[in-house]
Amino acid sequence: MKCDMVVVGAGPAGSMAAKTAADEGLDVVLLEKRQEIGDPVRCAEGVSKAALAKMVEPDPSWIAAEVKGARIYAPDGTSFVMTEDRAGSEVGYVLERKVFDRMLAMKAAEAGAKVMVKTRALGLLEENGVPTGITALHIGEKMEIEAPLIIGADGVESKVGRWAGIDTVLKPQDIEVGAQFLVQDVKIDGEYCEFFLGNEIAPGGYIWAFPKGKNLANLGIGIQGSRSDPGMALRLLQRFLKEHMPQAKILEMMAGGVPVSGPIESTTSDGVMLVGDAARQSDPITGGGIINAMRTGVMAGEVAAELVPQGDLSREALKIYEDRWRDTIGKRIGRNYSVKELFVTLTDSDLNGLVHSLGGEDVANLELKNLLKLLAKQNPRLLWKLRHLIR
Amino acid sequence: MLVINRYKCGYCGACVGVCPATALELVETWLEVDDSCVGCGICTKICPLGALELTEEVEA
Numbered sequence A: 001m002k003c004d005m006v007v008v009g010a011g012p013a014g015s016m017a018a019k020t021a022a023d024e025g026l027d028v029v030l031l032e033k034r035q036e037i038g039d040p041v042r043c044a045e046g047v048s049k050a051a052l053a054k055m056v057e058p059d060p061s062w063i064a065a066e067v068k069g070a071r072i073y074a075p076d077g078t079s080f081v082m083t084e085d086r087a088g089s090e091v092g093y094v095l096e097r098k099v100f101d102r103m104l105a106m107k108a109a110e111a112g113a114k115v116m117v118k119t120r121a122l123g124l125l126e127e128n129g130v131p132t133g134i135t136a137l138h139i140g141e142k143m144e145i146e147a148p149l150i151i152g153a154d155g156v157e158s159k160v161g162r163w164a165g166i167d168t169v170l171k172p173q174d175i176e177v178g179a180q181f182l183v184q185d186v187k188i189d190g191e192y193c194e195f196f197l198g199n200e201i202a203p204g205g206y207i208w209a210f211p212k213g214k215n216l217a218n219l220g221i222g223i224q225g226s227r228s229d230p231g232m233a234l235r236l237l238q239r240f241l242k243e244h245m246p247q248a249k250i251l252e253m254m255a256g257g258v259p260v261s262g263p264i265e266s267t268t269s270d271g272v273m274l275v276g277d278a279a280r281q282s283d284p285i286t287g288g289g290i291i292n293a294m295r296t297g298v299m300a301g302e303v304a305a306e307l308v309p310q311g312d313l314s315r316e317a318l319k320i321y322e323d324r325w326r327d328t329i330g331k332r333i334g335r336n337y338s339v340k341e342l343f344v345t346l347t348d349s350d351l352n353g354l355v356h357s358l359g360g361e362d363v364a365n366l367e368l369k370n371l372l373k374l375l376a377k378q379n380p381r382l383l384w385k386l387r388h389l390i391r
Numbered sequence B: 001m002l003v004i005n006r007y008k009c010g011y012c013g014a015c016v017g018v019c020p021a022t023a024l025e026l027v028e029t030w031l032e033v034d035d036s037c038v039g040c041g042i043c044t045k046i047c048p049l050g051a052l053e054l055t056e057e058v059e060a
């Protein structure tokens, strides 16, 4: 099989890349190793309304709930609220990703991309050291797909980058590992996405409860890989559930890992671009990656449409993609990486102090920068570490 | 040797992302380990469900 561009992985990043390039007239093949796109879900499913609406028309079939904002709890239980427009790119809608991911793949198909499920990329085809396509296993049968351009949209477990010589290995401190239950409980706050902070609760991470409709929520935990031990995420989540919602019923469970490494050194090589989690473009503070994956998917699709017809897909030529995402998303995740590095050093009493001092603030107007200033004011010892972030 | 408890594994692929030897591969619900595994144990530590374990004995 031959095409202009082969996309490995039909998550939000891959489907958006395939759709964008196919819309521009490229002959695109989109591969997904699973037999069902989007399932099993590895996500808390929160996204910002505004950011999402820029890319797809919101549709009730894949929106499980709409929230007013985020409520954030300090270890001692004190809380504050951030309204939806301030709470960043993970708060607004809670999606039904099984439906959402398939809808995005459908949009790629409608644009003309060939979608192949149960088709796992196995490695690169190469000529004189330059990738010329991929080998894959399609329903158990080996096949080759020749394409001058390969998009690695293969998520947290990405191999495409590694095959192309790009170092995407995540260090334990640069991955948040988690578990999640879909729980049913009368105590669920349907109005806000809730975040619970604390070193005892979730070392280097947080517990979340994202509503998914009446009395339903994704209750999950993410902890920093370097502070994890075998099975810790599940254990801490079970403990939290027992203490906070002893009556809750568990309807579903899942596990997952999300990159929090900040921008990696390279996301391109000759004939290869990485997008989304494969490129480690998720947000280091929240672990949110749906919006960034979609946006970088679009960017890669646009760059593909510009470059494939011209024929130069060398790493130098693909620098346009590298520049585009680094100038936008890259800046943000770079800064947020520094903030994460600081946040994981905060003690529970730092976190309590921070949330207490927000009591008098109009948090609706609180920008991250001001939050950090407040933190520095309270904790002069942190000022030095924070100086780059609050200037 | 890396032992996978498939009754615990949640097939999330986090281990694949941290493996420095590219020894792990997730195929739907089936986690594979090949002989490039160096036994570093990073995957066992980060596994959210505790499905991975390093044992002393080598494969017969």
Ligand SMILES: Cc1cc2nc3c(=O)[nH]c(=O)nc-3n(C[C@H](O)[C@H](O)[C@H](O)COP(=O)(O)OP(=O)(O)OC[C@H]3O[C@@H](n4cnc5c(N)ncnc54)[C@H](O)[C@@H]3O)c2cc1C
Residues within 6 Å of the ligand: A008, A009, A010, A011, A012, A013, A014, A031, A032, A033, A034, A038, A042, A043, A044, A045, A046, A047, A089, A090, A119, A120, A121, A122, A153, A154, A155, A156, A157, A158, A159, A178, A179, A180, A220, A222, A255, A256, A257, A258, A275, A276, A277, A278, A282, A287, A288, A289, A290, A291, A293
């Ligand atoms: C517990 C948890 C909670 C999260 N909560 C949120 C949240 O609330 N909000 C948010 O924005 N983000 C959240 N995220 C992050 C979000 O899920 C990811 O950032 C997002 O899914 C990235 O999209 P992607 O398209 O890059 O990768 P993915 O969605 O992971 O898609 C990659 C696809 O590639 C396929 N694939 C892999 N290898 C191959 C291969 N060799 N051949 C063919 N196909 C392959 C996979 O099967 C998969 O379908 C969370 C993550 C976790 C783990």
